[in-house]
Amino acid sequence: MNLHDTPLLSARALGFAHPGAAGAWALRDIDLDLHAGEVVAIVGESGSGKSTLLNLLAGRLAPRTGRVDYRGADLHALPEAERRRLARTEWGFVEQNPADGLRMNTSAGANIGERLMALGERRYDTLRAAGADWMQRVELDPARIDDSPRAFSGGMRQRLQIARNLVTHPRLVLMDEPTSGLDVSVQARLLDLIRVLVARLRLSALIVTHDLGVARLLAHRTVVMQAGRIVEQGLTDRVLDDPRHPYTQLLVASVVTP
Numbered sequence: 001m002n003l004h005d006t007p008l009l010s011a012r013a014l015g016f017a018h019p020g021a022a023g024a025w026a027l028r029d030i031d032l033d034l035h036a037g038e039v040v041a042i043v044g045e046s047g048s049g050k051s052t053l054l055n056l057l058a059g060r061l062a063p064r065t066g067r068v069d070y071r072g073a074d075l076h077a078l079p080e081a082e083r084r085r086l087a088r089t090e091w092g093f094v095e096q097n098p099a100d101g102l103r104m105n106t107s108a109g110a111n112i113g114e115r116l117m118a119l120g121e122r123r124y125d126t127l128r129a130a131g132a133d134w135m136q137r138v139e140l141d142p143a144r145i146d147d148s149p150r151a152f153s154g155g156m157r158q159r160l161q162i163a164r165n166l167v168t169h170p171r172l173v174l175m176d177e178p179t180s181g182l183d184v185s186v187q188a189r190l191l192d193l194i195r196v197l198v199a200r201l202r203l204s205a206l207i208v209t210h211d212l213g214v215a216r217l218l219a220h221r222t223v224v225m226q227a228g229r230i231v232e233q234g235l236t237d238r239v240l241d242d243p244r245h246p247y248t249q250l251l252v253a254s255v256v257t258p
Contacts, residue, residue, distance in 0.1 A: 092165030
């Protein structure tokens with residue numbers, strides 16, 4: 001990673017207000033860079049604007065002010081068809097609730113193969129082989145390739161959603177609280193899986209989390225949000241071991257203090 005290169009994804013002076021919010025800003029003055037091969041965690045308490053920021057960066061919401069650039073081009077100036085193509089091929093988005101990121105009425109294999117079909121693959125044997133291969137990579141039994149996600153546990157659904165997103169080898173993956181609501185032991189296995197896959201595939205990733213342990217394990221850099229603004233950002237170890245902003249200090253203290 002060369003921080004002097006053009007960022008893969010960047011935000012400048014980004015602002016957003018929800019419609020009908022009587023002028024209240026959900027986000028203000030957001031500046032953020034993500035470089036190729038980098039993992040950045042966005043942390044903060046509930047309501048700080050983390051998920052709203054992620055959806056702006058993914059092109060799912062349009063900013064009120066500022067802009068988001070992907071590979072040097074204004075994301076929101078791209079035609080809608082091009083943004084949809086990016087979402088199906090070059091990008092992955094792992095939802096907090098895996099049911100929101102999966103087609104629950106189709107098989108596990110079809111969920112994975114659908115992304116490859118967006119790249120033009122039509123051969124059934126190739127799609128099925130890729131589905132089985134990726135199920136194995138995310139520690140799901142390939143013999144269950146024809147099972148519906150409804151038959152899977154929450155942790156298994158999340159692993160299936162990760163397989164669905166990574167099968168196209170995207171440049172960028174955005175994850176919204178990927179371990180939320182899972183048992184501690186399931187969280188640990190899932191985090192280890194994400195860490196290994198991100199490193200092996202050399203992915204760029206943005207990960208929203210309220211868990212500072214997730215940031216420490218996965219992220220090169222950490223961004224701290226409070227009330228819709230970034231109050232601190234930097235190398236993860238520095239931010240978590242030597243926080244400068246009072247809010248970051250409170251976040252860190254809330255983890256280490258019984």
